[in-house]
Amino acid sequence: MLELTGLTAGYDGGTVLHELDLSVPAGSVHAVVGHNGAGKTTLVNTVAGLLRPDAGTVRVNGRDVGGRPAHQVARAGIGLVPQGRRVFAGLTVGEHLRLSYRPPRPAKGDGGRAARRERTWTPERVLELLPRLGERRGHRGSELSGGEQQMLALARALLGTPRVLLLDEPTEGLAPVVARRIRELIGTLAQEGISVLLVSPSPALAVQCADTVTVLTSGRVTARFEGGPLRSDPGALHAALELSPLPSAAVDGPPASKASTGTVGTGEDGAEADGALKASVPDAGPGAP
Numbered sequence: 128m129l130e131l132t133g134l135t136a137g138y139d140g141g142t143v144l145h146e147l148d149l150s151v152p153a154g155s156v157h158a159v160v161g162h163n164g165a166g167k168t169t170l171v172n173t174v175a176g177l178l179r180p181d182a183g184t185v186r187v188n189g190r191d192v193g194g195r196p197a198h199q200v201a202r203a204g205i206g207l208v209p210q211g212r213r214v215f216a217g218l219t220v221g222e223h224l225r226l227s228y229r230p231p232r233p234a235k236g237d238g239g240r241a242a243r244r245e246r247t248w249t250p251e252r253v254l255e256l257l258p259r260l261g262e263r264r265g266h267r268g269s270e271l272s273g274g275e276q277q278m279l280a281l282a283r284a285l286l287g288t289p290r291v292l293l294l295d296e297p298t299e300g301l302a303p304v305v306a307r308r309i310r311e312l313i314g315t316l317a318q319e320g321i322s323v324l325l326v327s328p329s330p331a332l333a334v335q336c337a338d339t340v341t342v343l344t345s346g347r348v349t350a351r352f353e354g355g356p357l358r359s360d361p362g363a364l365h366a367a368l369e370l371s372p373l374p375s376a377a378v379d380g381p382p383a384s385k386a387s388t389g390t391v392g393t394g395e396d397g398a399e400a401d402g403a404l405k406a407s408v409p410d411a412g413p414g415a416p
């Protein structure tokens with residue numbers, strides 16, 4: 128599991144993230160929602176080791192990796208799907224997969240068996256989950272749609288066999304049908320036992336995907352909602368974000384990680400809810416799904 132305590136981080140200009148506490152048990156989804164500039168990407172980058180925390184801890188299964196460089200954090204089991212996907216325009220899908228595959232290191236003295244108990248994500252296994260990437264294997268990053276790029280970014284993170292997956296605005300800029308597929312994938316990965324921490328300006332995405340939602344306002348936790356109450360009263364999350372009132376029946380369906388089939392929002396309701404709620408998020412920008 129992922130556990131953050133007192134996490135404080137920022138830039139030369141000052142502190143952005145203030146003493147954040149948060150945990151993501153294995154097999155669950157925790158969404159952090161907040162408006163633009165709230166500190167969501169700063170949070171993700173600090174957990175991923177791209178930004179050094181000023182204080183606090185980042186624990187993966189009890190081991191503090193806070194302040195370690197990104198490659199060590201990745202080795203400890205934290206995978207990052209960055210905002211904007213960051214795929215290489217000139218490399219093919221197949222090349223991305225080959226370069227990203229990181230077999231677990233054998234532990235000393237275990238006779239060469241894998242160091243970790245999790246089932247390794249190989250390129251073949253990733254393509255089973257994301258068959259569209261197999262169809263596009265020979266295409267370059269620049270030739271992929273936004274949804275395909277998002278799936279490739281997800282594939283790259285999975286190839287490190289993460290225990291924790293960080294998703295920075297995973298449905299940004301995607302058509303509703305593709306955003307729905309991403310939500311389904313998030314549920315499937317949580318069911319595999321991965322701890323998923325996603326950040327997004329979209330309360331709809333959070334309600335549809337997450338077991339727990341934290342509201343981040345100017346780098347501070349200002350509200351937290353757990354599964355049952357979250358879904359029985361999604362308007363409370365809306366109010367915590369100081370958005371206009373929630374349209375009736377705007378949010379539907381069980382959380383992705385708890386759905387018996389591993390899917391969520393399989394009807395059109397989810398997409399409509401996303402659209403309805405996103406429309407009232409200030410400055411959601413062109414990335415709104």
Ligand SMILES: Nc1ncnc2c1ncn2[C@@H]1O[C@H](COP(=O)(O)OP(=O)(O)OP(=O)(O)O)[C@@H](O)[C@H]1O
Pocket residue numbers: 138139140143161162163164165166167168169170328
């Ligand atoms: N590299 C940087 N150097 C200095 N300040 C930064 C840097 N990156 C972000 N900031 C500042 O930190 C604050 C939080 O930014 P951050 O990108 O974490 O917010 P966010 O919630 O992810 O917003 P968005 O939804 O727009 O991506 C903002 O005031 C931003 O200007």
